[in-house]
Amino acid sequence: MEQLLQHLVNGLVLGGTYALLGIGLTLIFGLMNVVNFAHGEFYTLGAYAAFAALGLAGLDFTLALLGAIAAGALGGALCEVSLLRPLRHESIDTTMLVMIGLWIAMQNGELLVWGGVAKSIPHPFPTAPLVLGPVSLAPLRLFVLVVAAALIAASYLLIQRTKLGRAMRATFQDAETSALMGVPIERIHTATFAFGSALAAAAGALLGPIFLAYPSMGDLASLKAFSVVILGGLGNVPGATLGGLLLGVAEELGAGYVSSGYRDAVGFLIIIVVLVLRPAGIFARAERIG
């Protein structure tokens, strides 16, 4: 029982980070229909931005996080304007290939700039865990969970409650009608991609200090993000959040009670089951039109 509680806490903390990765991608993949293989690289970008700010420049944690988010948004906007805008009317395969190219280019760029040796990102939190009965949790992890929850809530509100969010949803449902209604659709494309990338960078900056920063860290992140998006349904922010938590808990329990060697397999097993039974995602209410 004690073990189960600890496993659940571990799973939720891990799942929170998966959710953060997933919501950024669900916007880009789900709304924009871009199979963004470079999503993990924006995660890496965020981690290295945090390393530069905390480890090299000695800034404080909040500034570093904001810096990483800005770097992610800027990088995302740049990529959208230069790579995706000219290909707006091309097929999904074309943009997918371009994103694979960007993924490889960014990863090798990181390798060139930072070298292959993993970087440890300093953080101001105490290392002694918070203890609550049988469960212990590092203060940094709790902080990450809280910030991730805040970012997820903010994203949800932005998409559902603001004018910008409405413009985003309208643009990706029907671009021509939206344009006729006065929505600046080019700018909305850029803003959406920048927003999704900024969320990935935020995840990198938050998780970097818990783990380590290295050039190939984005590969695993991309994989998890795609899993979460598929679990939650394309473009579905609450779905991605729940999908992330579900994946985190499932992996944790799989590793804890089945076999740790098959930890990732448990996650993918769930995805296969979901794809077979509910191809639109477990949390899809009804088929959306558009």
Add this chain to the structure above:
Amino acid sequence: MPNRWTVLVVLVVAALMAATVFVEAQAPIKLGVIQPLSGPVAASGNYVRMGAEIARDWLNAKGGINGRKVELVIEDNKSDPKEAASAAEKLIVRDKVPAIMGAWGSSMTLAAMPKLEEYGVPMVVETSSAATITKRGNPWIFRISPPSEMEALGLEPYVDKLGVKRVDFLAVNTDWGRGAIGAFGDMLKKRGVAVGAAEFMEQSATDMNAQLTKIKATGGDTLFLTTAVEQITLIMKQAQEQRLARRIVTTGGSSSPTQLIKQAGTAAEGTYHIVFFMPWFPEAMPDGKLAKAFVDEWAKRGHPFEGLTEGFRGHDGIATLAEAVKLAGQDDPKAVRDALWRVNLMGVNGPIRFEKDGPSGKESGQSRPSIFVVQIRDGKVTLPDFLAKK
């Protein structure tokens, strides 16, 4: 009828060929190196490369091998077995190296091995610990690192002094990790130690909380860790977060205690590490003078101190290859392979001499490296009490 132009062209071609032959005699001896220079275990691979470069520069400063300079052709296996195989093929086919050093991880080495046999080029294995490497009957393999069995035997005399009664294992899910759990498990069972959980993690995994929670429930007193320093760092931090009060022993010699002190901080306090080089007290190594010189050269180049426990492997590997080329008197792969059996060399780790291992008729070479145990205490690397009072 040949005209003047034809004669001229023939003369020029002849002159060029003569020049080529002349250059050939002076051409450097190329030695191949395959290491993980990027990916999850990149830190270790880069340190091995730095050590290899020191060996190369030392050799060249002494006039090279038989009057020819030594050149390293370094390939990145990206911590990936598939890449290790293609790196070996590239070195052999395109660069035509007579011998290779590599490929750090056991899975990477095992993936490169069929290429060695296919083309007939020897490889000195500098790091890999999986027993199968020298047991498979690949006569082109010469290992200077200890297999896990040898390491386990090296630790055996200290099991009682460490006070190990109930042990759990956490290892990377590769040939190395699985092999280490087998070897250390057998040795510990023989000593009457109870073996609890044996948990695995992917090489790229960063969150090991599930495994640690499971291990915490077994009530053991000691945890054996087998993986590279990056994951050891993460595990120690996460074990501290989970209040896992265990004696931790790392195997495989890739724990870099100095890096752990830096990156894991108090989480590394009290842990034991099996190492094959003790740069903290080089005078205690079999050849104190060589070890000291290596540590000094490393510092002079501005390499990080924590890399020394990996870096020496690169030095010893290249020194071994160079000695074999020297003994062979030529840089033909087969001649170098035959000469490797005659190598008798003092490396930074200690004496290097190959004994036959594996199925008869197709034996691989295995040397008997020196094995040491150190402990992190008060943020410093020290000899454990049971070793210090000698």
